[in-house]
Structure formats: structure tokens, C-alpha cells
Amino acid sequence: MKSRTVTLLPGDLIGRDLAGPITELCAAAGADVGWEWIEDVVGDDEPIRPACLESIRRNGVALKAPFRARPELGRQSPSVDLRKSLGLYAGVRHLRNQPGIKSRYQDIDLVIIRENTEDVYAGLEHEVHPGVVESIKVVTRAASERIFRFAFRYARAHGRRRLAIVHKANIMKQSDGLFLRVGTEIAQDYPDIETRGIIVDNTCMQLVQRPHQFDVLVCGNLYGDIVSDLGAGLVGGISAVWGVDRGEDCALFEAIHGRVPELLGTDKANPLPLLRPAIELLKHLGQHEPANRLDRAVAAVLTEGKHMTADLGGTAKTSEMLAAIQGALA
Ligand code: IPM
Numbered sequence: 433m434k435s436r437t438v439t440l441l442p443g444d445l446i447g448r449d450l451a452g453p454i455t456e457l458c459a460a461a462g463a464d465v466g467w468e469w470i471e472d473v474v475g476d477d478e479p480i481r482p483a484c485l486e487s488i489r490r491n492g493v494a495l496k497a498p499f500r501a502r503p504e505l506g507r508q509s510p511s512v513d514l515r516k517s518l519g520l521y522a523g524v525r526h527l528r529n530q531p532g533i534k535s536r537y538q539d540i541d542l543v544i545i546r547e548n549t550e551d552v553y554a555g556l557e558h559e560v561h562p563g564v565v566e567s568i569k570v571v572t573r574a575a576s577e578r579i580f581r582f583a584f585r586y587a588r589a590h591g592r593r594r595l596a597i598v599h600k601a602n603i604m605k606q607s608d609g610l611f612l613r614v615g616t617e618i619a620q621d622y623p624d625i626e627t628r629g630i631i632v633d634n635t636c637m638q639l640v641q642r643p644h645q646f647d648v649l650v651c652g653n654l655y656g657d658i659v660s661d662l663g664a665g666l667v668g669g670i671s672a673v674w675g676v677d678r679g680e681d682c683a684l685f686e687a688i689h690g691r692v693p694e695l696l697g698t699d700k701a702n703p704l705p706l707l708r709p710a711i712e713l714l715k716h717l718g719q720h721e722p723a724n725r726l727d728r729a730v731a732a733v734l735t736e737g738k739h740m741t742a743d744l745g746g747t748a749k750t751s752e753m754l755a756a757i758q759g760a761l762a
Pocket residue numbers: 509511512657688
């Protein structure tokens with residue numbers, strides 16, 4: 433009997449191939465986790481099947497691989513539906529250099545905190561007239577307060593000193609104006625955190641030119657999606673980053689990249705986009721020893737450079753890279 437049970441959502445893409453081997457690797461590293469596999473996530477009449485939501489609520493922790501977009505169902509992506517259904521309002525994405533991964537910059541250590549429930553992800557789009565489509569951006573005071581409280585608490589708890597509110601309030605005066613105003617108000621309660629507003633386009637240029645000036649960036653849903661990928665590019669891409677969606681009761685660790693249907697069944701996919709969040713999940717559960725062993729083994733394999741998948745510049749198969757990581761566990 434394992435001391436912790438974690439819901440595992442292998443998704444309908446590369447997680448089908450990777451989830452099993454990654455749970456075995458965690459076990460080899462000494463992780464004390466039982467995995468509750470949920471394969472059927474998308475509901476018939478509701479966005480997410482109740483059994484899936486119950487499992488995640490009961491366990492409080494989940495690991496999620498990527499899902500296919502399902503526009504033919506007229507639904508949001510399961511990733512978005514999971515965030516909304518579970519109240520996972522804060523997307524926290526860590527952009528940090530990792531040993532063995534080449535990147536444009538060194539010593540980057542940024543956190544992007546993304547509002548996960550509204551903005552244009554509200555999914556409110558309609559054709560008002562043939563050839564005229566509207567997409568509604570929703571920003572509420574309640575959701576803005578909730579994300580800024582989370583972000584300032586996070587900054588304080590993690591010893592971070594600077595927080596940037598990312599917006600485009602010069603153009604979206606009402607919606608982004610409200611987001612910026614609420615962030616600026618809440619900043620008054622955190623005088624120890626240096627806070628400033630920064631326009632999203634300038635944020636992107638500054639990130640590319642002088643990324644070290646940033647510490648925590650707080651973004652609405654869409655800017656958070658885009659800026660977190662830009663930031664991933666700065667630290668070496670999909671092998672370096674991981675994300676967690678958090679609410680009051682649960683935490684969902686997710687592969688934020690790796691939607692590569694053509695790699696399914698080929699034994700060629702890079703396992704790190706799913707392995708990184710799995711390692712961070714272990715840390716979240718307090719299982720630091722197996723997590724650190726895995727971190728060190730991944731770093732050793734990347735630094736040695738002999739057993740890497742093609743996207744990392746090597747010729748190894750997925751199974752060979754995973755075997756090398758397991759072999760490097762010390
Ligand atoms: C992400 C992804 C998702 C998003 C997609 C898969 C719906 O890009 O988690 O960053 O847009 O949020």
C-alpha cells in the first residue's frame with residue numbers, strides 16, 4: 433500500500449506512450465506513490481466526466497499529459513475544461529535553466545503566474561452577422577483579486593522581490609484596465625514586493641533582451657499562455673519547463689508542451705515534458721529524495737549527451753533515454 437495516491441491523466445497523445453514508463457521510473461527512484469489512472473476524461477453531456485473530477489478532488493494531486501484539441505465537439509480543450517471545472521485558477525509556470533540544456537541565457541529563474549479561468553478563454557465566441565465574429569474577453573474583479581492575492585502570497589512565500597503586472601490597458605482600457613487596477617490595489621498590502629505594470633508587447637521585447645530584470649510576472653489567461661511559451665524559449669524549450677495549475681483544494685501538474693501526434697507509437701518522443709512535472713509533483717508531496725535523485729539523473733544524462741532524443745540533438749529512442757536516466761539514479 434502506497435502512502436499517497438495521485439490521479440494520472442495519460443491524455444490522448446504522447447502520454448499514452450510515456451505515462452507508464454514515467455511511473456516506473458518514479459518507482460525506481462523510490463517514489464512512494466500509487467497512480468490512479470483515468471483514461472476517460474471528456475464527458476458526453478458535461479465537459480469532464482464526474483469520475484475524473486472526483487478522483488482529482490479526492491487525491492488532491494494529479495499528473496496530466498497533453499490532450500488533443502476537439503473542435504469537432506464544439507468544446508474547449510480538456511485542459512481548459514479541467515482548470516475551470518476544478519477551480520484551478522492559478523497557472524504557475526517555472527522558467528529556469530536546467531543543467532545540460534543549452535539555452536540563449538543562463539541563470540534565468542522566472543515564475544509566470546497566469547489567471548486560468550477567464551479572459552478570452554471564457555469561450556464566448558459568436559458570429560453576429562455572416563463574416564463578423566465576436567470573441568468576448570471577460571475580466572472580473574473577483575477573479576483578478578484572487579489571482580493577485582495568490583501571486584503576492586506566492587512571491588512572499590518564495591522570497592521573490594519583484595512582481596510585474598502584464599497588461600494592455602492602453603488599448604483594452606476597461607478589461608485590462610480593471611486587471612491592472614486590482615493588481616495595483618493589492619500591491620499596497622505587500623510593500624515588501626516591488627510591483628510595476630508593464631505592457632505585454634514591451635514585456636516580450638524586454639524578456640528577449642534583458643530577461644534577468646524579471647522575477648514574478650502576473651498575466652491574464654491569454655498573455656500568460658503566450659508569454660510562458662516565449663519564456664520557455666529563453667531557457668531551452670520544452671525540456672526545461674514545467675507547470676502546475678492550482679486551486680484551493682488541488683494541484684494539477686501538467687506537461688505544457690508535447691502535442692506531437694506524429695510521434696505516437698514511434699519511441700522517439702522526448703520524455704522530459706512529462707517527466708519534469710512528475711518530479712515537481714513528488715516535491716509537492718514532500719518526497720524530495722526520489723525527486724532530487726531524478727533531477728540529478730536527468731542532469732547527468734543531458735550533460736553526458738549520449739542518450740538524448742532527436743529533438744535534443746541525439747539519436748536515442750525514448751526507451752533508451754529513459755533507461756539511461758534510470759541507470760544514472762544514484
Ligand atoms: C497551455 C496550452 C493550453 C492553453 C491549450 C492546450 C489549451 O497551450 O497549457 O499552455 O492554451 O492553455
